[in-house]
Amino acid sequence: MTQNIYDDDAFFAGYSRLPRSVEGLDGAPEWPALRALLPDLRGKRVLDLGCGFGWFCRFAREQGAAAVLGLDVSDKMLARARAETSDPAVQYEHADLDSVALPDEIFDLAYSALALHYLVHLDRLVANIARALTPGGRFIFSAEHPLFTAPSRPGWMEAAGGKIWPLDRYLDEGPRVTDWLAPGVVKQHRTIATYLNLLIGAGFRIDHVEEWGPTPEQIAAHPEWAVERDRPPFLLIAATRA
């Protein structure tokens, strides 16, 4: 079963202080790249898997989406999402993405930001999403990059010649326990190939893959981000239900 770390008090407090929690979508450095993959949202029925505080759900409505459903396993996040949304076309529901049942052929876009790497049964969810999308519907998501999740000792190391990312266990898929905002956060490591083959196997066509790193402009503004180009932190994928 997928861990619900977002309802842990210490984790939630820490997460709530991150730029992406305070500033919303623009506080996430990968947002411009993810946004660039989105279709025109006007009139679309949108599903947000792991909606958190509801930033994307509200954005989708601002862009003209007809209806938005945000799902999240964290009651604390849903409470804030509901408190900050006054729009009857945006609904929030509690759901464990590992076991949620979605209705058939009802959404035009399924979106997910940094949630899928927590799921134990991603295969099930992807098949579920394929059924929940209308033909030609899009699935666009970000996840922690497999290079970020793989190592047994994730963290930059000083080596002769400069910092390195100590890669190991890349092909060894499964749980990784790290201390991020709280001790004992469990993520599920999967390779890029597994993400892609899961999508293809569920009937998706791969439209675009991005291994995200900061742009020169972002590095100029945040020089400490430069090292992220040595090991991309995020994987972005856009796919279409065939």
Added chain:
Amino acid sequence: MTQNIYDDDAFFAGYSRLPRSVEGLDGAPEWPALRALLPDLRGKRVLDLGCGFGWFCRFAREQGAAAVLGLDVSDKMLARARAETSDPAVQYEHADLDSVALPDEIFDLAYSALALHYLVHLDRLVANIARALTPGGRFIFSAEHPLFTAPSRPGWMEAAGGKIWPLDRYLDEGPRVTDWLAPGVVKQHRTIATYLNLLIGAGFRIDHVEEWGPTPEQIAAHPEWAVERDRPPFLLIAATRA
């Protein structure tokens, strides 16, 4: 311009002693995985990009291919390929894959094993291959995995807790100079995303992606290969011209 290191005397001598040069396809540990991606070859017109000693060209004919064209930039390799092939349906031609012009819609399968990571103008070649394939034609290839080519100091490092692969420069695409069989071998590092997006942009549908590592059976036979699962050495991709 792409370096033609295979015609370097020292490199050629070293390459000729590798298991894959002595034993042929079965001397390459990734061959079973690559073979599993191939379609039925009976009656097919096959193009081998970087055919080397011609092992795959002869294999394709054994499997019933109607005609096979092997291209390589190395005259030394082509000389041996021709000497070891007595089959009028297999042709070998000298070609620099970075600038070769292929005829339109003539092949059912384009195949390439461990050649594309040498090419400077891969975008051009991929567009070329898309045109050279019949509609529904397949493009199946292996290349050195981007994790293998990325680092400034490629090679396992001892660290507290075990061996690590010192990753850096992953998003920094371009030439990498290494000493493998001969000094100063130039490869072109590209990310997985770039391989995939090049294919998609040229009109290919991605069918399967494999980040190859040794199987448990292979590790039982060659325990020293186990470490390759920490950082996959090969990337295998199967695509179809839409």
